[in-house]
Amino acid sequence: MSDFSDRRLKMVDGQLRTTDVNNAAVIDAFLAVPREAFVPAARVEFAYIDEDIEVAPARDGQPARFLMEPAPFGKLVQLAEIRPSDFVLDVGCATGYSSAVLSRLASSVVAVESDPELARRATDTLSELGFDNVAVVEAPLNAGYPAEAPYDVVFLNGAVDEIPDALFAQLRDGGRLVAVVGEGNAGVAQLFLKTGGSVSARRGFNAAVRRLPGFERAPAFQF
Numbered sequence: 001m002s003d004f005s006d007r008r009l010k011m012v013d014g015q016l017r018t019t020d021v022n023n024a025a026v027i028d029a030f031l032a033v034p035r036e037a038f039v040p041a042a043r044v045e046f047a048y049i050d051e052d053i054e055v056a057p058a059r060d061g062q063p064a065r066f067l068m069e070p071a072p073f074g075k076l077v078q079l080a081e082i083r084p085s086d087f088v089l090d091v092g093c094a095t096g097y098s099s100a101v102l103s104r105l106a107s108s109v110v111a112v113e114s115d116p117e118l119a120r121r122a123t124d125t126l127s128e129l130g131f132d133n134v135a136v137v138e139a140p141l142n143a144g145y146p147a148e149a150p151y152d153v154v155f156l157n158g159a160v161d162e163i164p165d166a167l168f169a170q171l172r173d174g175g176r177l178v179a180v181v182g183e184g185n186a187g188v189a190q191l192f193l194k195t196g197g198s199v200s201a202r203r204g205f206n207a208a209v210r211r212l213p214g215f216e217r218a219p220a221f222q223f
Contacts, residue, residue, distance in 0.1 A: 004036050007048040011035075011070055015050050021074040029104035030074060037125055038097035039067065052210050055095050056118055063213055065094050065118060068157060072180070072189070072207045073098065079191050079204045080153050080178045082106050089149075089170065092141050092157035092212045096122030099134045102155060108133040110148050114141050114214065142214040144170045151175060158212025159183045168192070168199050180207045 012030050021027070036047035043053055052066040068076075082088060082105040093099045093111035095118060103109045111126075111134055113119040119138040126134050137145055142164050144154065150172035156163070156179035163179055171177060177192040177199075189204035 004034060004047070008035065011048040011050075015070045016074040019071045019075060021071070021078050023078050025105055026074060026078050029077070029101045030070070032104050033097065033100045034129070035067075035070075035097055037129060038095040038100070056115060062115070063211065065092075065115065065213075066158075066210045067094060067097050068209055072209050073101075075205055075207070076155070076178050076180070076189055077101060077105070079189060080155060080176055082153055086152035087148075087150075087172075088153045088155060089144055089151040089167075090155050090157065091144060091167070093122050093136065094118050094157065096126045096131075096134070096136065098155070098157050099136070100126060100129065100131050103131050103134045106133075106153070109135070110145050110151070111136045112139050112141060112145050113137075114139065140214060141212060142166070146170055153177070156180070156212060156215075158215075159187050159207075159209050160212055160215035161217035162215065163192070164215070168194065171199075173197070178204070180209050183211055184208050 036044050039047045039053050052069050054064050056065040058064045086106045088102050088106040088109045090099045090111040093113050099109050099111040123136045144167045149170035152175050154177040159180045171194040175194050180187045180189050187207045189207045191202045193200050
């Protein structure tokens with residue numbers, strides 16, 4: 001067993017299973033994806049720590065981007081209850097790690113990334129590793145990717161203030177959307193279900209994860 005394979009197993013046992021991520025298919029997906037391939041070379045040695053990992057610095061007025069800490073990411077994936085037949089939209093894929101994990105559970109994945117450099121890196125890494133059921137598209141995150149809708153699952157890779165109607169519109173009837181709504185200690189992972197054209201929400205768990213850009217609530221008008 002290679003050093004990184006050993007670290008991957010320890011991540012699953014020490015960070016996922018201990019936080020109630022116990023779905024066998026989800027566990028197998030995490031074990032199958034080399035997280036170290038999706039982090040910058042300077043941070044490879046930290047690929048499996050229980051923290052968010054910066055994959056792109058703040059630039060051009062945009063915030064830094066991160067791979068989500070394994071435990072909350074795993075719990076979000078489990079919350080989505082992805083089936084082998086599902087078509088998934090992965091919003092904010094960054095370097096493509098989330099898409100790789102989701103692709104092990106779903107039939108196919110459309111990965112949306114607004115940062116051109118991250119989108120290129122995600123495309124290259126996923127292709128090199130043989131994740132051929134993932135298509136990366138460069139587009140605004142809050143717009144999703146309506147050209148391929150409807151989706152069975154929409155997965156948001158970070159904390160948001162609110163979820164645009166455009167993303168709910170891209171859900172198939174019976175589809176699910178998972179997201180962390182709220183920032184810091186106020187963040188709550190929620191599962192949204194679309195039934196008969198209406199959307200209901202169910203609370204999942206508390207989660208403090210990094211913000212996903214493009215989902216900020218517009219400032220309210222004040223007199």
